[in-house]
Amino acid sequence: MARRNKIAVVGAGNIGGNIGLLCAERRLGDVVLYDIERVAGPTKGKALDINQLNAVRGLDTRLVGTSDFADAEGADVVIVTAGVPRKPGMSRDDLVGVNMPIISDVAEKVKKHTPNAFVIVISNPLDAMVYAMHKVAGLADHMVCGMAGVLDSSRFRFFVSEALDVSIEDVHAVVLGGHGDDMVPLTRLCSVGGVPLESLLPKDKLDAIVDRTRKGGGELVQLFGTGSAYFAPAESAVSMAESYLLDRKRVLPVAARLHGEYGIDGYFFGVPARIGGGGVEKVYEIALDPAEKVMLDKSFHAVKAVVESCKL
Incomplete structure (x- = not known):
């Protein structure tokens, strides 16, 4: 039996939710929306909402909202949006201190559960965060890059x-x-x-x-x-x-x-x-x-x- 692609989205905020919807619309594969326990309810809600949209659009993609990264096990692609977004008056570089520990934690999870995935990093400051993801997760050079x-x-x-x-x-x-x-x-x-x-x-x-x-x-x-x-x-x-x-x-x-x-x-x-x-x-x-x-x-x-x- 053919296997569907599996896409894990780390961070289920505005960017993550839209990624889940776009993946569903393009029939790219099933999607796991992952976020921390504190926002588990909204994360599961976004996945459920898109699943219900699929009925209207005639789409078979299934989404799961979770706060357990083990649900992403075996993902083909991991898209990382986790971290704090900029606020007015901030540069992207101002986010280094707060987002580095977040990305390092995600990288450890990627290393454990999705070591063979193609990893796309969106989190800012982008060039530094993808560098950290590569180093901490131990990914091959060709299997990780940044979206910018x-x-x-x-x-x-x-x-x-x-x-x-x-x-x-x-x-x-x-x-x-x-x-x-x-x-x-x-x-x-x-x-x-x-x-x-x-x-x-x-x-x-x-x-x-x-x-x-x-x-x-x-x-x-x-x-x-x-x-x-x-x-x-x-x-x-x-x-x-x-x-x-x-x-x-x-x-x-x-x-x-x-x-x-x-x-x-x-x-x-x-x-x-x-x-x-x-x-x-x-x-x-x-x-x-x-x-x-x-x-x-x-x-x-x-x-x-x-x-x-x-x-x-």
């Missing part, structure tokens, strides 16, 4: 489509670097229906879009007031999980562990990578001009400083 570049690229594409009044489907963007205010949207390589972006917008407007992209998460934190983005991050993570589960081999910007690419070794950093049935199957290195290299180096040094502050 898909989201950052999507934000950039929306802002461009809005500025030019064109379909977002025809906007192609490349965003490299850490998930923070020093990320590097490569405007030189962005295009709209094959037309170079830099020929369509004046430099001042393009610079404004780059700045808004870098601060896109903070803009949403200010608007929400009590939390951070959740619809777009959930969709971004599910697109990565889907590429792994269905061996789609999509080339996506993810925080992958580098081995000399871009002059970086041993750190997780946002780069284009092929995601397929083998996990992170290949990292693509883009030839950068001197100005782009300076920006990328600045982004890496910011990521390195946060990672080193974790004292792992």
